[in-house]
Amino acid sequence: MEILQEITKAVYDGEEQTTVELVKKALAEGLRAQDIVDQGLVKGLHECGAGYEAGEKFIPEMLMAAEAMKASMAILKPHLVAGESVAGAKVVLATVEGDVHDIGLELVATMLGSAGFEVNFMGPDVETSRIINAVKEDKPQLLGLSALLTNTMDVMPVILKQLEKEGLRNSLKVIIGGAPVSQDFANLIGADGFAYDAAAAVPVAKKLVS
Ligand code: B1M
Numbered sequence: 622m623e624i625l626q627e628i629t630k631a632v633y634d635g636e637e638q639t640t641v642e643l644v645k646k647a648l649a650e651g652l653r654a655q656d657i658v659d660q661g662l663v664k665g666l667h668e669c670g671a672g673y674e675a676g677e678k679f680i681p682e683m684l685m686a687a688e689a690m691k692a693s694m695a696i697l698k699p700h701l702v703a704g705e706s707v708a709g710a711k712v713v714l715a716t717v718e719g720d721v722h723d724i725g726l727e728l729v730a731t732m733l734g735s736a737g738f739e740v741n742f743m744g745p746d747v748e749t750s751r752i753i754n755a756v757k758e759d760k761p762q763l764l765g766l767s768a769l770l771t772n773t774m775d776v777m778p779v780i781l782k783q784l785e786k787e788g789l790r791n792s793l794k795v796i797i798g799g800a801p802v803s804q805d806f807a808n809l810i811g812a813d814g815f816a817y818d819a820a821a822a823v824p825v826a827k828k829l830v831s
Pocket of ligand 1: 764765798819
């Protein structure tokens, strides 16, 4: 079996140790870190999600798959590069309230960090009031919001309205992402940008702060 397929299978099976060893092996063989993420690790998580929908996988197994991905990301982070750097731009990143998914946003944080952004990664399930406070305190040029659930994406317009109410919206660009989120949704709620994945988030973020 090809090594990327082996990585996909190891994530799907929630085999953290095996996944990490295979990722190290893939790097040693000269594979690009971005390909290991996209064609190996993320595929494994997606297949695990499909297994969950089909009733073949359960929450503890999704968690084990997520842990295998996270452990591997720790190894891959230094190898993920995002091209030309933008110095001095600050970004606050958070997964919205009620949503515990943070793997995708962590990838976005890694890519923006390697592109020169100063990243405040607030993690998952961040209360709206904490996000507003972070904007007040950090004074970032960019706020990035993530949601993976169809019911938590509706928190995004709430945050935008609150930013406007507190007079913070004009000095700030907002980028959104996450599996159920789209460019149409971004237009609908008045976000400044949308990115389909972590690699796409870099040019969008750079454009928004330029
Ligand atoms: Co959850 N989960 N989960 N889950 N989970 C999904 C999202 C789901 C699609 C699975 C499924 O049914 N097929 C489904 C959502 C259905 C829906 O709402 N439409 C689901 C569900 C239902 C749930 C629970 C409700 C299950 C339950 O308890 N009954 C529960 C939610 C709890 C809560 O949040 N309140 C739950 C819990 C969990 C775990 C804790 C077990 C675990 C999360 C662990 C963690 O993140 N620390 C988990 C996982 C692992 C998944 C799947 C399998 C994988 C998610 C992932 O990490 N993908 C997922 C199925 C799937 O995605 N196919 C699923 C890999 C990651 C790299 O991709 O997150 O899409 P992604 O991020 C991408 C892009 O979306 C984009 O870039 C990223 C990198 O390229 N992106 C941005 C993301 N944020 C961005 C922000 C940006 C720009 C781009 O700018 C700021």
